[in-house]
Each structure stands twice: as C-alpha cells, then as structure tokens.
Amino acid sequence: MGKAKDRNILIAVDESENSKRALLYVADFLGGFPGFKAIILSVIPVPEEGFFESGEVKQKWVESNKEKVSDMLERYRQILIQSGFPEKKVRTELVVTEDTSVASIILEKQKELDSCTVVVGRRGISKSEEFLFGSVSNKIVHMAEKCSVWVVE
C-alpha cells in the first residue's frame, strides 16, 4: 500500500490578533497529527501608484513591511512546530502585491498548492465597513472552490 499524501492546510495571516487566533486554532487542532502540511501565507497589499510621494518612500514602506511580516511568519512557524507539526512540513510564504484583492491572492495560492483547507481569521467588521471596504474572509467564503474554509473568530 502506498504512503498517503499529506493534506495542505493554507493559513492566511496578517498582523491582527484574529489572524493569530486562527493560527493558534490550527496549532491546537492539528498539531501532532500526521498527514498535514501547513503553509502560512501573508499578503502585503501595496497601495496603488501615486499613494506614496515618491518611489523611494514606497520602497521603504515595502521593505519595512516585509521585514515586520517576515518576522511574524517566522514566529508563527515556530508556534506550529512547537505544537507538533514536523519542521519540514511547515513553511511560510510572503506575497507582495499591488492593487489586487488579498482574498483573490489567497485563493490563487489555494489552487496552486491544491490546499484542502483555507484558514483565516475574522475581524468582525460592521456592516457599513463591509459595504464600503469589503471583507477578505467573506470574499473567501463566497469565492472558494473545491476546498473547505475555516473562519476563526
């Protein structure tokens, strides 16, 4: 009998507490169980051209955010490893994108990695805020195909 293929769990995080709760939920729920690979993804949406006064200011903003988010991803990777995920089965990914929906990037990654589950935190925004600015978790719930979505509050 062949060895069963690991299932990919895609955990999408930002610097919010809700994201951290989502990651901790996965650590609690799946840590120590065999058969899972975890990919911790963070997307940095760079504001559109013209938002920054100059290219130099923009570059500094991107670099500073990349550094912060990379540190966060490494901390989160360690949390999963300590919860029982084998080190070689936890990896991180950072995507810097301009002028694109974060939800779309997460779902593209889900397809690319053939993840069976996408895990996101939920900010609990108001209806009016969702009306004006949209919601990453809602968009993922509505647009995801061929995978389950865990929304952690």
Added chain:
Amino acid sequence: MYIMIYSPETNNTLHKPLSQKDLRDLASRWLDPSRVPQKFRIITDTSDFFRVEYDDVVILNDHPYLIRHNEKEGRFGIDEEPKFWVKGAIDLIDGSRKILKLVFHERFKARVGHLVFDCVRSPVKEARVINLVRGHHSFMQGFSVKDSAGNVVRILDYIYGKTMADYAACAGENHEEYFYMHFHGIFKGFIEAVKAIKFLHENNEIHGDIRRDHLLRDKLTNKFRWIDFDFIYSHHENKFGYDIFGLGNILIYITGGGDITVQQLRAMKPDIFSRISDEDLNIIFNNRVVNLKKVFPYIPESLNKILQHFSMKAEVFYDNTGQFLDDIMDAEDSMHKT
C-alpha cells in the same frame, strides 16, 4: 527661458526668449489695459504654492499662465476656504480660462459617517486619470506637465456650469412637481455619469471622491462632467466600494430633490416620521432617509429598490458599477414606459 508664441503676421509660431514686454503684450490681449502689470514675477518651480499669487506668471513647458486667484469651494472641497494649491489662471497664449492644480501631498484620515480611513491627495493619480479620460465628454479635460522642480501640475479646462447638487436642489420646491417635471432629465444625465465611472472602473481606476458637487453640467455641451480625481484611499478588499457608495448617495439626493433627513421629517412631516424605521436609513449616514417611497409614494418601486441597496436594511451590496448601471437603466426604462 523660451516661449512659443503664435504670430498672426507670419502665421507661424516663434520660439523666442520670454521677456517682460512679451508677457505684457500677451496679457494685454486678454486683460483690460489698466489691469496689465508693468512687471510680472515669473515662476517655474511651484513647490511653494503659497508663493504663487495674483498676477504671477507660471511657466510650464514653455507655456505662460497668468494667475488670477485661488479656487474656493463650490468646485473644490467642503467649505468656503481658498484652496491655495488650486489656481485660477489665464492661458496667455489663447486666453482660455484654466485651473492649475499644484502639488499638495496631503495625507489625512477621511471620516465618512462613523468610519475613518487613510486618504491621500495624489497628483500622480489624478494625472493618470486625466490622461485616461482625454476626449471623454463626461470628465473634466486637461493635461499634466512637470514644472522645473519635477512637480506634476495639472492644467485643466475651466468648466462653466452648475453642479448636480444645484440642479436637484433648485429644480422645484414641491417634490411631486420636481419629480414629474425635472427628475427624469437629471436622472438621464446621471446615468451618463455612471457610465463614465464604469469606464474608469473597467480601466482599474477609481474617481475617489464622488460627490454631487463634483459633477458639473458643462454649459457648452449640456452634459455632466466629473471633476477632481486626486484622492486615493486605502480601499482594502473592495476597490470600487466607496465610488459606488458615492453614486448611490447622488441617486438618493436627486430622487429626493435634496437630502431627506429624519430631523426634517420629525419637524415638518411627523406622520411620515412616525413610519420611518432604522432600516429606512442610509447605511453610513444614519440620519438620511433612503427608503424615499415612504416619503414620496409616487416614486416607482424599481427606483426605490435601488435606493434600498444603500440602506441599513441591505443584505446584498452592489459588487460593481455595472450592476448598479443595469438597475438604474432598467428603472429609467420602466419610468419611460409608464
């Protein structure tokens, strides 16, 4: 410093150094002789826009513009304060009235209802949009150039005309009369304006500050034109949501012939006020009534349904301008048939 000057004698353009006499000659073509200054201050670097004052000549791309005044609200902004970075000017070559928007990198927290978000005033973004909409009858027209310090200055054609707010608010005191006599014409103009915003969105651009006083009916073409494209905000997951909200607010305003607030109803129409619930109010501006059919029963259902997508009751929001446009065109069509 050189300037291209059209010479009627030779029917040609001259490329010659700009002198004070040249400027006086040019200015005297368009100004009363008593208003032509003896000496002009010439500005090529507009970084310090407070220093650009009345009777200065700003040279951009070898082209002289005579500064007249700072623009004020009515056209730009919220109050009557002068906008020191927005100058009314005369193009000294052809005498046309222009607006020069100088670079002002403003970064602030915008407040809409109880929501607060980051917003910037971006010359680069406005220049990009102006370039995109060149020749489009539903947008202000102009172009951008860099001054000697590299600032992106936008040179805009002046639009003579009233705002959408003026048309809807002044069209008639009696709403029923306004609705049957004037609304349809304003609505048709609004539909054209929405088509224009759809064009922007299809090109992945936003207007950024859609308001009823940012839509002017050009006296020359009798069409509405959008103005002021320099705002960028942190739009999170829904890039076009704030623009769509702005369009909804204008539609609510023109349908009501002005904003209909709970305060007005409580004071003037207590019977109607007693029937208004939270669900009938604007999703962001919670004192404005959106379910206008409760106030004006002759408003068609097809139109009122659209308004309610912007109410606290709404469960389904417009995802894009195309959906909104389809609905208002259907509503217009059904009103036309009845």
